[in-house]
Amino acid sequence: MRFVIEQVLDAPASWRAMPDFAEVDADLAREVLAQAGRFAQDVIAPLNGPADLQGCTWRPDGSVTTPDGFPAAWQAFVEGGWPALPCAPADGGQGLPQLLNAALFEMLVGANHAWTMYPGLLHGACEAIGHHAVPALRERYLPKVVSGEWLATMNLTEPQAGSDLGLSRTRCEPVDAAAPVVNGAAVTVTGQKIFISGGDQDMTDNIVHLVLARLPGAPDGTRGLTLVLVPKILPDGRRNGAWCDGIEKKMGIKGSATAQMRFEQAEGWILGEPNAGLAAMFLMMNSARLHVGMQGLGHLEAATRIASDYAQERLQLRAPSRPAGSGANTAAARGPDPIAWHPAMRRILLDLQTQTEGARVIAYWTALLLDEAEHHPDAAVRAQRHDLVALLTPVVKAFLTHLGHHGANAALGVLGGHGYVHDWGIEQHVRDSRIALIYEGTNEIQAIDLLMRKVLDRPGRLALLLGVLREEADTLDAQAEATTAGDAAGLARWAALLREEAATLERATATLQRERATRPDLPFLVADDYLQALGHTLLAWAWARLMRASLGEADAARRQRLQALCAHGRDWLLPASRWRWTRIESGVPELAWPGL
């Protein structure tokens, strides 16, 4: 993690350019990472397996008990000042970069995804309240949410309204029919919401529900939704009409209470402009989706580690060959080999490690761009970074969660039958990671968002990314000229590869842009291919940067490992994805409409 932050991305240089991060440097970042690592490892990792077996308990009075240890871990998190990490100092936060918050959440999710669901939406809630609340509301709720004394929820989904929030039916009505319906106005909320993470819990005394609801006479669809702040406990101490009617039995993240919420004349206040609730929600989307992408990375990293450790310990069968210098190459050496030596397992482990290293570069880079989009002193830089983040966000969300879940599943296979039982923790990573492909906009919706809204409808955005790829190719070439012969060939090869990736990306996109004039459906048919292929193009860029940074790595073993992984990605993983560009460029037939 430090290698990526310091050597690959040189984040400290970026921080120096942003006055808001004047006090952030490599030493501070190391200290934050070290403490976060200790918290993840010592406090929440031990709770992960037991919480999965225990789950949450719902009682008919609407109360939810979280697994043993969860409330105490939350207290420790609050006392450590972690909830406030990326929040603005003016709001009581520490004002640290999103990049460090992303690294924190990578560790938290790898240690305990279910527990991490509770603070997962805190930052988004802070943003929503911070940006939209009238002063009185803001003063009453923001400090408590920033400190973590109270937790927050997002109430969007309804039984009939999932990806289509325009179908929401939950109503809100002004308390004072005569008063103007404006930001901060008191309303009552009535309706049903489902899939509400932390809808009830026993970790905090109060819960701040942010609810999308429809005012009387509001337009149909998404333009008629208003965001309302509904506390579980009202300021005067009364229990508000926000009830948890039950929690879901789920595939994973069982320690996270996924609540069915019933709002019954619940009292609340409008947050932001009436009918502009969805826009207020979307303000937090970039960071929320980046956050979900980090969940993918956290699972990928944790599962890779379990599989790698197991594969070195577990001895089964003779491998067809053995590593040079293993001392086991003589005929006299007998007995079974570590399964990591068997090619089928070695290939999986190399795939996983290569993906982990590359995905981390993509994720941290995007987080750094997000910091620059928000904090860079130059407005032009901010705007450019914002556009790049908007383009990258659906890829980070969908591609990294895809890698995380399917990587964890591949890692399970390394453990064989042992992977299928609870003890090793890997089957839990498979189950827990699956939800990240769904929530905060399904991966299919991310793919459409990427291709339609971010690429085809805004051609300039892709040019930014093409520029990044070609700039890196130029840097690699320049470094190849300035370096010793051995490294030069490798660097030039990566430069050529990135130029090829950029050319393919540009050409395939132009094809879609042209073809959709006559086949408007076409981009929808190949959106998933486009996102996956672009994800691999980003991996290629990430490996090139890792390769370049590895030249400065003093430790020979680490340098060698990194370079081996980059070569593995280039030679084994990229060729397995190129058919998607081919499919996009060569066109696809219409999909049938069979009687499904």
Added chain:
Amino acid sequence: MRFVIEQVLDAPASWRAMPDFAEVDADLAREVLAQAGRFAQDVIAPLNGPADLQGCTWRPDGSVTTPDGFPAAWQAFVEGGWPALPCAPADGGQGLPQLLNAALFEMLVGANHAWTMYPGLLHGACEAIGHHAVPALRERYLPKVVSGEWLATMNLTEPQAGSDLGLSRTRCEPVDAAAPVVNGAAVTVTGQKIFISGGDQDMTDNIVHLVLARLPGAPDGTRGLTLVLVPKILPDGRRNGAWCDGIEKKMGIKGSATAQMRFEQAEGWILGEPNAGLAAMFLMMNSARLHVGMQGLGHLEAATRIASDYAQERLQLRAPSRPAGSGANTAAARGPDPIAWHPAMRRILLDLQTQTEGARVIAYWTALLLDEAEHHPDAAVRAQRHDLVALLTPVVKAFLTHLGHHGANAALGVLGGHGYVHDWGIEQHVRDSRIALIYEGTNEIQAIDLLMRKVLDRPGRLALLLGVLREEADTLDAQAEATTAGDAAGLARWAALLREEAATLERATATLQRERATRPDLPFLVADDYLQALGHTLLAWAWARLMRASLGEADAARRQRLQALCAHGRDWLLPASRWRWTRIESGVPELAWPGL
């Protein structure tokens, strides 16, 4: 299912050629399928979700309670005569084809995988006892196992011996040291076995454990393993020293008791020749692995059905286009569309349905070949079918379980957040199906078995399959010439495609055969690619056969649907796999040996 059995494979014609199946015809097969369907749907499907939540209960006395309803369902299964379906009439079985047994198990697993684990090994146990037991032992145990009055287990794995059975340590010692150690000799067994499905349960009064153990002085490795029959209850009514020390907490198939078994001076009798236990086990491998492949198919089919049903009911967002004749193409038509109309969902559903239809043809065909390998009156045909089955078995096991698990996972995505909760049953299919990729030899081991033992070491075997592909191409061409213009082009295109698939398969295999002389590791590196690519070649063949059979389908809607699916497979699924052949043909770099 009937379409594949009757129209695609014309199994009744094959049965007519086998005197052992003189009484089997299409009517009987239909009746068996209908009854099996009723049993699956009415008796065990309702238990599936509840059993997953309840699981099995182990008590310190070593007893296991299965989920509510499991014992009664077992009684119904026994009374229906189902356990004996494929067993020889001489042993009290019904002597029906493996093909019908395969179809039965496809339905059972789709309805309730966990329950189906209990009879899952029955047929193998019957084979082992039937072929190897001395008469007294055979008479005592075979009828009870064939009828299902007693269930059986296979005890192979030990904590240190998973894929590497040669590391087994469980010992067996002759009771009478003076007597000759021969088939049927009384021994005591001591040792620990893990992952024993049904190691204890409350469904039958007795359990027949088949245990791999090592006689005193036996050779190391797999050549020193002896198969021993160890009943839970001895003939004189005493409780034998075969104890269940606990059951695993698993990702799925929670209603199946996966036992840790402790054999402590347990009394038993040698089954087959001493030190030939592994060979005795391998005798059942083809049918056991085909059986596991059917599990993949069962999950694929069930998950596809859930996703298809959901996608037609669930209304979200407007689709970019709507089916002709849907009555919703006018500007006046408003509101959200079924998600099945959205291209991203339609693509997943078409993928799933296309895979299901193709996989079923592959599986049933292999089962039919297995029947012919065992029952055909012509020894030459039997030998040829045996060789073909040996080649196909690892593909059916690994490829179909791969399709089943990853297909169920894709189907989950169609349901979005609802797919992640227990209610819809689809997340259970994802969890339950995962084990099938692991047991009966992991899919990685199947890939090595296929490429090394079945293909490269026995070149004649692949020629059989190439012959099948080219024969079908000839048939398609002949039919194209004899048919109307419209169909002809389609048939000829499929013929050309199969010839291309055969040529690619032949060329890639020849490349590996040649290259491994200098790179003995190479086949191990690409074994997984080879199996996946060959699986897709078989799908191409299966779709071609479905396409051809569809021409005789009178129902226009069914004909159209089948043809649309075959075209989808050809245009969407095959191109996504061809890079594997390219990888194999163009060579792969060595895998690194990083400090993993």
